[in-house]
Amino acid sequence: MSEGRPLGVYLHIPFCLRKCSYCDFLSLPTPLFQPYLSALKREIELYQPLLSERELVSLYIGGGTPTLVPPPELNDLLRKTGVSSSAEITLEANPGTLTQEMGLRLTQTGFNRISLGIQSLRNWELETLGRIHNALEAKEAFWIARRSGFTNINCDLIFGIPNQGKGDFLLSLMEMLDLAPEHLSLYALSLERGTPLARAVASGQAHLPNEDEVAEMYEAACQMLCSAGFEHYEISNFARPGYHCRHNKIYWHSGEYLGMGLGAVSFLDGTRWKNTRRLDDYCFRLERGEFPTTSRIGKRGMAALREEIILHLRTSDGFREQDLRTRYPRAYARMQQCLEELKAEGWIEEENGRWVLPERHFFVSNQVFVRLL
Amino acid sequence: MQERIRNFSIIAHIDHGKSTLADRLLEATGLMTERNQQEQILDSMDLEREKGITIKAHPVRLEYKARDGLNYILNLIDTPGHVDFTYEVSRSLSACDGALLVIDATQGVEAQTLANAYLAIDLGLDIVPVINKIDLQVADPERTRREIEEILLLDAGEAILASAKEGVGVPEILEAILHRIRPPGGNSQAPLRALIFDSYYDPYKGVIAYVRVVDGSLRIGQSIKMMATGQVFEVMEVGHLRLGLVPQPELNTGEVGYLAATIKSLSETKVGDTITDADRSAVTPLPGFRHAQPMVFCGLYPSRNEDYPELREALQKLALNDASIVFEPESSPALGFGFRCGFLGLLHMDIAQQRLEREYGQDLVATAPSVGYKVFLHNGEEIEIDNPAKFPPDNQIDYIKEPFVKAMVIVPQDSVGPMMELCQGRRGIFRNMEYVEGYRVILTYELPLAEILLDFYDQLKSRSRGYASLDYEFHEYRQSNLVKLDILINDKPVDALSYIFPAEQAYQHARKALFKLRKAIPRQMYEVVLQGAIGSRVIAREEIKAKRKDVLAKCYGGDVTRKMKLLEKQKKGKKRMKRVGNVEIPQEAFFSMLKIDSSE
Numbered sequence: 007m008s009e010g011r012p013l014g015v016y017l018h019i020p021f022c023l024r025k026c027s028y029c030d031f032l033s034l035p036t037p038l039f040q041p042y043l044s045a046l047k048r049e050i051e052l053y054q055p056l057l058s059e060r061e062l063v064s065l066y067i068g069g070g071t072p073t074l075v076p077p078p079e080l081n082d083l084l085r086k087t088g089v090s091s092s093a094e095i096t097l098e099a100n101p102g103t104l105t106q107e108m109g110l111r112l113t114q115t116g117f118n119r120i121s122l123g124i125q126s127l128r129n130w131e132l133e134t135l136g137r138i139h140n141a142l143e144a145k146e147a148f149w150i151a152r153r154s155g156f157t158n159i160n161c162d163l164i165f166g167i168p169n170q171g172k173g174d175f176l177l178s179l180m181e182m183l184d185l186a187p188e189h190l191s192l193y194a195l196s197l198e199r200g201t202p203l204a205r206a207v208a209s210g211q212a213h214l215p216n217e218d219e220v221a222e223m224y225e226a227a228c229q230m231l232c233s234a235g236f237e238h239y240e241i242s243n244f245a246r247p248g249y250h251c252r253h254n255k256i257y258w259h260s261g262e263y264l265g266m267g268l269g270a271v272s273f274l275d276g277t278r279w280k281n282t283r284r285l286d287d288y289c290f291r292l293e294r295g296e297f298p299t300t301s302r303i304g305k306r307g308m309a310a311l312r313e314e315i316i317l318h319l320r321t322s323d324g325f326r327e328q329d330l331r332t333r334y335p336r337a338y339a340r341m342q343q344c345l346e347e348l349k350a351e352g353w354i355e356e357e358n359g360r361w362v363l364p365e366r367h368f369f370v371s372n373q374v375f376v377r378l379l
Numbered sequence: 380m381q382e383r384i385r386n387f388s389i390i391a392h393i394d395h396g397k398s399t400l401a402d403r404l405l406e407a408t409g410l411m412t413e414r415n416q417q418e419q420i421l422d423s424m425d426l427e428r429e430k431g432i433t434i435k436a437h438p439v440r441l442e443y444k445a446r447d448g449l450n451y452i453l454n455l456i457d458t459p460g461h462v463d464f465t466y467e468v469s470r471s472l473s474a475c476d477g478a479l480l481v482i483d484a485t486q487g488v489e490a491q492t493l494a495n496a497y498l499a500i501d502l503g504l505d506i507v508p509v510i511n512k513i514d515l516q517v518a519d520p521e522r523t524r525r526e527i528e529e530i531l532l533l534d535a536g537e538a539i540l541a542s543a544k545e546g547v548g549v550p551e552i553l554e555a556i557l558h559r560i561r562p563p564g565g566n567s568q569a570p571l572r573a574l575i576f577d578s579y580y581d582p583y584k585g586v587i588a589y590v591r592v593v594d595g596s597l598r599i600g601q602s603i604k605m606m607a608t609g610q611v612f613e614v615m616e617v618g619h620l621r622l623g624l625v626p627q628p629e630l631n632t633g634e635v636g637y638l639a640a641t642i643k644s645l646s647e648t649k650v651g652d653t654i655t656d657a658d659r660s661a662v663t664p665l666p667g668f669r670h671a672q673p674m675v676f677c678g679l680y681p682s683r684n685e686d687y688p689e690l691r692e693a694l695q696k697l698a699l700n701d702a703s704i705v706f707e708p709e710s711s712p713a714l715g716f717g718f719r720c721g722f723l724g725l726l727h728m729d730i731a732q733q734r735l736e737r738e739y740g741q742d743l744v745a746t747a748p749s750v751g752y753k754v755f756l757h758n759g760e761e762i763e764i765d766n767p768a769k770f771p772p773d774n775q776i777d778y779i780k781e782p783f784v785k786a787m788v789i790v791p792q793d794s795v796g797p798m799m800e801l802c803q804g805r806r807g808i809f810r811n812m813e814y815v816e817g818y819r820v821i822l823t824y825e826l827p828l829a830e831i832l833l834d835f836y837d838q839l840k841s842r843s844r845g846y847a848s849l850d851y852e853f854h855e856y857r858q859s860n861l862v863k864l865d866i867l868i869n870d871k872p873v874d875a876l877s878y879i880f881p882a883e884q885a886y887q888h889a890r891k892a893l894f895k896l897r898k899a900i901p902r903q904m905y906e907v908v909l910q911g912a913i914g915s916r917v918i919a920r921e922e923i924k925a926k927r928k929d930v931l932a933k934c935y936g937g938d939v940t941r942k943m944k945l946l947e948k949q950k951k952g953k954k955r956m957k958r959v960g961n962v963e964i965p966q967e968a969f970f971s972m973l974k975i976d977s978s979e
């Protein structure tokens with residue numbers, strides 16, 4: 007392990023047993039594991055020079071459904087990146103796929119954090135979402151993770167599901183708290199074009215709760231989690247003290263990360279780039295020893311500053327004026343007036359040079375962000 | 380030579396098949412094949428089609444070999460088919476000696492059939508009725524024939540049965556143009572008199588005027604004088620209008636064609652003016668025709684204040700090609716600097732706005748259209764007001780006059796009740812009711828023009844299941860009891876939302892208008908309070924709660940770029956909004972006043 011600059015690493019596993027009704031992420035139904043995993047390993051090898059000169063602070067394997075990958079293969083991936091046990095090493099898991107045997111293998115392999123896509127603890131909501139597990143299976147998955155030795159567990163919950171009332175959601179949340187996870191991510195359901203759920207809503211088969219109802223769910227959840235001792239450290243994320251997700255914080259605090267796998271995105275040296283989203287293209291290019299990269303976007307000046315401000319303001323830490331001023335002296339001067347205006351109107355707050363978006367405005371953050379554009 | 384010329388128009392109600400028939404005539408006389416070979420010309424025609432107004436707005440010269448073996452020149456002068464442009468129909472007709480009156484055999488005589496036929500009859504044109512769409516199952520040519528006789532008082536015995544779509548009756552129509560429309564009169568030896576019946580601006584040649592030579596002839600190099608303005612020009616180019624401009628050495632008596640004389644602005648060539656020879660001037664000008672007065676006014680403002688100079692330039696360019704648009708600068712405390720613009724009607728206004736946005740790339744906010752009022756003050760002064768925001772305080776006003784139109788509605792008998800209810804509810808004054816052919820009725824009402832702007836047309840169509848047709852023309856200014864409704868947003872009056880309503884309906888209208896306004900303004904960062912007030916009295920109130928959810932859920936590394944794009948898109952959505960205080964008002968909101976059905 008070298009003492010280089012910190013780096014986060016993301017590996018994408020784009021396979022699912024079945025696509026959920028609300029999902030527009032890159033996931034494929036056919037588990038063409040072997041060729042894909044070989045290609046992914048090759049990609050990791052291509053980045054070896056970079057990986058060896060950086061300090062890997064986090065490794066995150068997401069999907070899709072990474073738990074479809076056999077543990078020995080996951081072990082291989084981990085070893086290839088050279089990640090050390092001091093890093094945060096997370097695996098995303100679909101509760102419907104996690105067995106006790108597998109859980110134990112995962113902790114043995116070196117995973118020290120697991121993120122469970124529980125989404126809801128009401129069976130009919132899980133059906134609406136097209137999940138492959140029911141509420142009991144979801145809880146079982148949690149216990150399996152705990153028994154396997156995971157001391158840092160995240161659970162994803164979705165709210166604003168069709169026909170969901172505030173009470174339904176809070177019930178899921180309370181049962182969730184009984185399980186005592188270290189971290190919770192709460193996402194307002196967003197309808198993505200072309201998904202079965204979007205079609206069901208458009209045709210009137212599913213009825214979405216309105217803006218006020220969804221806002222009330224969020225506000226009630228914030229309160230409940232605050233009294234349960236969670237810190238609301240990002241718009242959608244809550245954690246017990248000391249359990250903030252290091253990997254995601256890299257994204258929000260404009261840290262550098264390397265994404266590998268189909269459609270994965272990287273951000274290094276001020277440049278974002280993206281891998282191809284086509285499986286055959288991905289495998290083919292890696293077979294020939296080429297990087298599977300497609301678009302590259304380098305942002306400078308105002309554009310880069312705006313993006314940083316917006317990402318930082320998503321977190322309760324906000325940003326330190328001095329940091330951004332130093333890195334973007336001219337752009338920051340131009341941005342100043344807009345920030346001062348928003349401050350005068352009470353949308354953002356500033357104390358001792360630290361700017362934050364107060365929690366009460368988290369749920370209308372776009373209204374603030376749009377004004378920064 | 381004059382014997383071999385015919386100048387004619389095609390007039391019809393919308394969708395009765397005028398354009399299709401025009402196409403058939405072009406084909407039958409060989410112009411369509413020519414068109415196919417000249418793709419560039421076709422493109423310029425497409426562009427015109429894109430612009431929305433009628434396609435062959437310019438005249439076309441057809442060459443026709445008749446059954447008698449002789450060659451004839453047929454000048455087809457097209458007319459637009461919408462009530463806004465009745466005036467343009469009349470100026471096209473002024474250049475003609477006859478007209479084909481096309482009537483859909485499935486629909487019968489409609490309001491614009493009647494209005495256009497009357498225009499033609501008043502101008503003394505020879506009229507050839509054509510009963511179109513006889514190929515359709517539901518066509519009833521016999522009933523249509525009876526309607527022509529009964530409503531239009533024309534001899535329908537010789538009406539031609541046709542299907543422009545199938546090409547049926549086209550040869551008969553061509554022959555009828557020769558035999559039933561008289562050749563142009565006029566004296567080829569007399570001093571030049573040519574009528575300008577349309578014009579447009581060409582960036583290279585200056586103003587291109589469409590003319591009908593009534594007496595004498597028009598040659599290149601000739602020195603000509605505009606009889607109304609007295610201005611003198613030298614003719615640079617004259618020619619025929621085929622699919623494009625075809626230069627010729629001269630235009631003779633009876634001919635229709637174009638003229639270019641390095642004329643810089645449309646105001647120097649008044650449409651309707653008579654051109655004569657500067658050295659050998661005619662004594663009396665041709666009758667010409669009434670000038671179109673703008674009837675509908677609205678404020679056009681750039682979405683971003685700094686784009687004002689750009690908007691001015693775009694309007695100037697637009698007015699070069701459309702002399703019926705008037706505009707002058709105005710400023711509004713709420714909207715900043717913009718222009719008050721006058722149009723012939725709502726459609727004309729829509730077209731102009733669309734062109735400004737699409738052709739000139741303007742990002743506009745338009746205020747609700749208003750009519751022009753005559754306001755009489757206690758001090759004896761009379762002022763004309765085309766912007767409700769500019770109304771003087773109530774205590775200075777003695778009385779107000781508003782424009783009334785004479786409206787003609789043709790409806791099936793079973794819709795007469797709802798139609799009369801509609802007109803009555805719109806402060807209409809009943810004038811006449813006439814039964815035609817035992818199942819349709821012609822209703823004549825005098826209506827305030829302002830009521831026609833208030834969603835009248837849609838109501839008319841919905842209450843007659845689409846069967847009613849409407850035509851109207853300006854009638855007179857008439858005294859009405861009107862008040863100005865002011866709209867306050869968060870306690871600040873927004874002048875651009877002020878609207879004039881009849882006093883007795885002000886309360887209901889204010890409530891409806893605010894309701895529509897609430898629907899049109901999206902929830903935003905702050906709560907918004909809307910109030911409707913007459914003078915200092917608040918008569919209606921609505922609230923728009925602050926936005927509570929506007930958030931990007933997952934925002935992980937992978938999709939930062941995508942999420943930033945979503946934010947950019949959201950920002951773009953705000954472009955067509957106008958920021959008044961800290962409230963973003965979308966374009967639709969300015970039209971809320973028009974969305975109320977005042978007869979409800």
